[in-house]
Amino acid sequence: xxxxxxxxxxxxxxxxxxxxxxxxxxxxxxxxxxxxxxxxxxxxxxxxxxxxxxxxxxxxxxxxxxxxxxxxxxxxxxxxxxxxxxxxxxxxxxxxxxxxxxxxxxxxxxxxxxxxxxxxxxxxxxxxxxxxxxxxxxxxxxxxxxxxxxxxxxxxxxxxxxxxxxxxxxxxxxxxxxxxxxxxxxxxxxxxxxxxxxxxxxxxxxxxxxxxxxxxxxxxxxxxxxxxxxxxxxxxxxxxxxxxxxxxxxxxxxxxxxxxxxxxxxxxxxxxxxxxxxxxxxxxxxxxxxxxxxxxxxxxxxxxxxxxxxxx
Amino acid sequence: xxxxxxxxxxxxxxxxxxxxxxxxxxxxxxxxxxxxxxxxxxxxxxxxxxxxxxxxxxxxxxxxxxxxxxxxxxxxxxxxxxxxxxxxxxxxxxxxxxxxxxxxxxxxxxxxxxxxxxxxxxxxxxxxxxxxxxxxxxxxxxxxxxxxxxxxxxxxxxxxxxxxxxxxxxxxxxxxxxxxxxxxxxxxxxxxxxxxxxxxxxxxxxxxxxxxxxxxxxxxxxxxxxxxxxxxxxxxxx
Numbered sequence: 001x002x003x004x005x006x007x008x009x010x011x012x013x014x015x016x017x018x019x020x021x022x023x024x025x026x027x028x029x030x031x032x033x034x035x036x037x038x039x040x041x042x043x044x045x046x047x048x049x050x051x052x053x054x055x056x057x058x059x060x061x062x063x064x065x066x067x068x069x070x071x072x073x074x075x076x077x078x079x080x081x082x083x084x085x086x087x088x089x090x091x092x093x094x095x096x097x098x099x100x101x102x103x104x105x106x107x108x109x110x111x112x113x114x115x116x117x118x119x120x121x122x123x124x125x126x127x128x129x130x131x132x133x134x135x136x137x138x139x140x141x142x143x144x145x146x147x148x149x150x151x152x153x154x155x156x157x158x159x160x161x162x163x164x165x166x167x168x169x170x171x172x173x174x175x176x177x178x179x180x181x182x183x184x185x186x187x188x189x190x191x192x193x194x195x196x197x198x199x200x201x202x203x204x205x206x207x208x209x210x211x212x213x214x215x216x217x218x219x220x221x222x223x224x225x226x227x228x229x230x231x232x233x234x235x236x237x238x239x240x241x242x243x244x245x246x247x248x249x250x251x252x253x254x255x256x257x258x259x260x261x262x263x264x265x266x267x268x269x270x271x272x273x274x275x276x277x278x279x280x281x282x283x284x285x286x287x288x289x290x291x292x293x294x295x296x297x298x299x300x301x302x303x304x305x306x307x308x309x310x311x312x
Numbered sequence: 313x314x315x316x317x318x319x320x321x322x323x324x325x326x327x328x329x330x331x332x333x334x335x336x337x338x339x340x341x342x343x344x345x346x347x348x349x350x351x352x353x354x355x356x357x358x359x360x361x362x363x364x365x366x367x368x369x370x371x372x373x374x375x376x377x378x379x380x381x382x383x384x385x386x387x388x389x390x391x392x393x394x395x396x397x398x399x400x401x402x403x404x405x406x407x408x409x410x411x412x413x414x415x416x417x418x419x420x421x422x423x424x425x426x427x428x429x430x431x432x433x434x435x436x437x438x439x440x441x442x443x444x445x446x447x448x449x450x451x452x453x454x455x456x457x458x459x460x461x462x463x464x465x466x467x468x469x470x471x472x473x474x475x476x477x478x479x480x481x482x483x484x485x486x487x488x489x490x491x492x493x494x495x496x497x498x499x500x501x502x503x504x505x506x507x508x509x510x511x512x513x514x515x516x517x518x519x520x521x522x523x524x525x526x527x528x529x530x531x532x533x534x535x536x537x538x539x540x541x542x543x544x545x546x547x548x549x550x
Binding site (some may be wrong): 018051054055056057058073075076077078079081083085087089090091093102103106107108148234 | 315316319392395399404427432470545
């Protein structure tokens with residue numbers, strides 16, 4: 001693939017497999033300044049791809065460059081990268097400040113005290129900086145890990161599930177921090193498995209499903225694809241044949257299948273219209289509804305639809 | 313490198329295994345005190361040799377170094393904190409050397425001090441044997457540190473591998489097979505002690521000269537340090 005002149009990260013045909021299990025399959029993408037989200041369900045290969053970008057793992061195939069350089073076996077490039085791993089483990093015996101100081105020392109930051117102070121202020125943990133990390137809540141640990149990640153003021157931040165474990169207030173705060181860091185011209189790549197989480201955070205979204213890149217675009221484009229997908233609804237009632245005959249004429253209904261003696265499987269692309277029409281049709285036909293349940297409302301099925309064009 | 317050295321010392325010294333190690337390290341001194349205060353049919357030289365050879369050289373030194381050196385990287389692999397070091401602009405040898413040094417300092421120094429004090433107590437305060445014992449134990453500690461630090465990074469079964477090396481290879485095979493003696497850190501340790509003080513360990517059958525033992529120990533240190541650096545460069549960091 002051809003990289004644009006502004007691309008900070010270029011992932012070119014990267015695959016990674018472990019003992020015959022494919023974690024990432026032929027992914028190519030570029031990441032430019034601003035906030036880019038890598039979205040996908042758990043097990044989609046997001047972390048493996050981020051680890052390949054960060055040089056923590058060697059791709060089985062393909063190439064990753066950051067600022068035009070390979071990262072693997074090139075530790076000098078980490079001066080320009082702040083990478084926050086997914087797992088939350090830290091050195092529990094260190095204080096929050098000690099942890100950020102350690103990162104600053106290893107990065108050979110010149111104004112160590114100033115950089116540590118600014119980083120801790122950024123994540124709003126000044127009050128708790130002298131407590132041991134072992135006593136921190138999950139959200140506080142995430143924020144202090146972010147402080148350690150940005151203490152050397154890198155132009156690229158790679159954050160694996162940075163909002164995980166945070167409460168709503170912390171989430172809003174971290175979102176604002178990430179947006180502010182991006183507004184200063186940085187490239188920020190975040191991963192998440194929650195679509196709404198990346199709304200208002202990311203300028204661009206790369207959607208990964210089953211190790212493959214399923215879709216790319218801004219939040220609106222991804223949302224539109226979600227809204228366009230067909231929904232399957234299970235409807236249990238006293239007389240499924242009569243209700244199927246009544247539903248099949250509705251504009252919102254694409255197909256109706258009879259499932260057993262009391263059930264229907266209805267497919268619709270306009271679920272809100274179906275929600276309004278279904279009770280009215282049942283009432284008109286004198287059919288009592290006993291159960292209405294969306295069959296494919298899980299995030300995994302949404303991702304699967306976007307990846308393959310067919311839901312479950 | 314001081315930041316990683318300090319971090320590793322705190323990791324190793326702050327763990328519960330420190331108490332076990334302190335208990336082990338106290339044993340030679342306790343044995344020496346018992347010898348000095350009680351009646352014994354053996355000579356002080358023979359007792360000092362036995363403590364050095366069987367208690368410290370065969371058990372305490374290798375076990376203490378096994379516990380600490382395998383943890384120098386092993387802890388960070390288990391709790392997945394190695395990334396915090398690997399994701400920094402630091403050449404890999406600059407990560408390995410301070411970790412090795414930390415294992416040597418936290419494990420090797422107390423054992424060497426314990427051995428020296430024990431021998432000095434048994435010898436009635438004579439320093440020659442004590443210093444030779446300390447120096448030999450430090451040579452052994454450095455070699456064990458390099459071997460077991462590599463093992464801690466290279467395999468999840470480093471402790472088992474180390475125990476097999478110490479109790480099967482060094483304690484059993486090396487006692488019967490001449491060739492194996494040249495591949496035994498325990499033998500290097502004892503040979504250096506004997507080389508520095510000819511009166512110490514004179515009765516044991518040790519085919520190595522102190523010079524050969526020092527060169528062999530240096531080869532182990534350099535070789536396994538290089539292997540550890542190579543492993544860290546090539547491995548996937550968890």
